[in-house]
Amino acid sequence: MIVMGIESSCDETGVGIVRWEPDGIGDGGRGTATLLADEVASSVDEHARFGGVVPEIASRAHLEAIVPTMQRARAAADIDRPDAIAVTIGPGLAGALLVGVAAAKAYALAWDVPLFAMNHLGGHVAVDTLEHGPMPECVALLVSGGHTHLLHVTDLARPITELGTTVDDAAGEAFDKVARLLDLGFPGGPALDRAAAAGDPGAIAFPRGMTGPRDARYDFSFSGLKTAVARHVEKCERSGTAVSVPDVAASFQEAVADVLTMKAIRACTDLGVDTLVLGGGATANSRIRSMAQERCADAGVTLRVPRPRLCTDNGVMIATLGAHVIGGGAEPSPLTVATDPGMSVQVSQL
Numbered sequence: 001m002i003v004m005g006i007e008s009s010c011d012e013t014g015v016g017i018v019r020w021e022p023d024g025i026g027d028g029g030r031g032t033a034t035l036l037a038d039e040v041a042s043s044v045d046e047h048a049r050f051g052g053v054v055p056e057i058a059s060r061a062h063l064e065a066i067v068p069t070m071q072r073a074r075a076a077a078d079i080d081r082p083d084a085i086a087v088t089i090g091p092g093l094a095g096a097l098l099v100g101v102a103a104a105k106a107y108a109l110a111w112d113v114p115l116f117a118m119n120h121l122g123g124h125v126a127v128d129t130l131e132h133g134p135m136p137e138c139v140a141l142l143v144s145g146g147h148t149h150l151l152h153v154t155d156l157a158r159p160i161t162e163l164g165t166t167v168d169d170a171a172g173e174a175f176d177k178v179a180r181l182l183d184l185g186f187p188g189g190p191a192l193d194r195a196a197a198a199g200d201p202g203a204i205a206f207p208r209g210m211t212g213p214r215d216a217r218y219d220f221s222f223s224g225l226k227t228a229v230a231r232h233v234e235k236c237e238r239s240g241t242a243v244s245v246p247d248v249a250a251s252f253q254e255a256v257a258d259v260l261t262m263k264a265i266r267a268c269t270d271l272g273v274d275t276l277v278l279g280g281g282a283t284a285n286s287r288i289r290s291m292a293q294e295r296c297a298d299a300g301v302t303l304r305v306p307r308p309r310l311c312t313d314n315g316v317m318i319a320t321l322g323a324h325v326i327g328g329g330a331e332p333s334p335l336t337v338a339t340d341p342g343m344s345v346q347v348s349q350l
């Protein structure tokens, strides 16, 4: 079976294609997905001068990119039409999602192939199977510009349980906002990571949000940390001392990595799960990666991190999730299926 995935929830227009081979053992969507095409067009540069993703610009960029991206994916996979189409219906930007969903419906109708509605977050977990093979029960930590989620995944073909999420800013958003405070540009995550390399992670004791004994075990908060960085910069300016950008960047990055990995390992220990999967664009961060490696090794947990290209938004992650869900026996979605911008991860498909 050939599955096409269409993704347009944020600022990447993605069309991916996978081949799915069921392993024939039991049910529950067991099998192997192989990557045939992974085409992505990003409007990230168009948002740079605004310092964040502008929904209307993202929607227009999707409109321009969707058909050419689709044609490139079909050419790369050397296929005329897939056997099924999977499309992100949420969570994400309402106008952006509409473009991908409208395109998916049009192609499904024109090619007479079934349409399957997907949850973007499940795609970030499923994509790792392209690199590291079938997914055992796992905890997944998703960190990107729009998301910070701790998930419990027993089976990619079944609904996923959300253990925790951010109560305010997403982790990647915090990187972008702090990078802006430090005049490092947008998207700030990569620039902040580079600046931190020359800094001392212990220079400034920034707060670890939501780690008190009465705080929710798996939720996150990054807005207090962002404010603490702003206060620190203000204090330096008032007293006429130069801000050490490398030290602030390294100390901030250390605080984010500390909380993310601490809670992820805690979830693995609490649930007795021995696999942790990372996903989302902010997992490109060098300290999040190295701390996750150290703490997983200490806790006897296997760490799975897909290559950066697969961690950021793309269509092949939706194709891969779709293959598992279809392989698990899901019914197609009606062509009237709507977008769901605030979609909960508990529903992995409709």
Ligand code: ATP
Binding pocket: 009, 010, 011, 012, 092, 144, 145, 146, 147, 171, 172, 173, 175, 176, 187, 188, 189, 190, 193, 280, 281, 282, 283, 284, 285, 286, 311, 312, 313
């Ligand atoms: P979504 O939230 O819908 O998954 P997005 O476009 O917000 O999509 P991605 O494209 O997955 O997110 O990732 C971009 C985010 O990752 C940005 O916030 C960026 O700053 C952050 N990021 C990328 N590289 C790094 C890095 N090395 N360190 C920290 N943050 C990073």
Ligand code: MG
Binding pocket: 010, 011, 012, 145, 281, 312, 313
């Ligand atoms: Mg993006």
Ligand code: FE
Binding pocket: 120, 124, 144, 147, 280, 312, 313
């Ligand atoms: Fe994403």
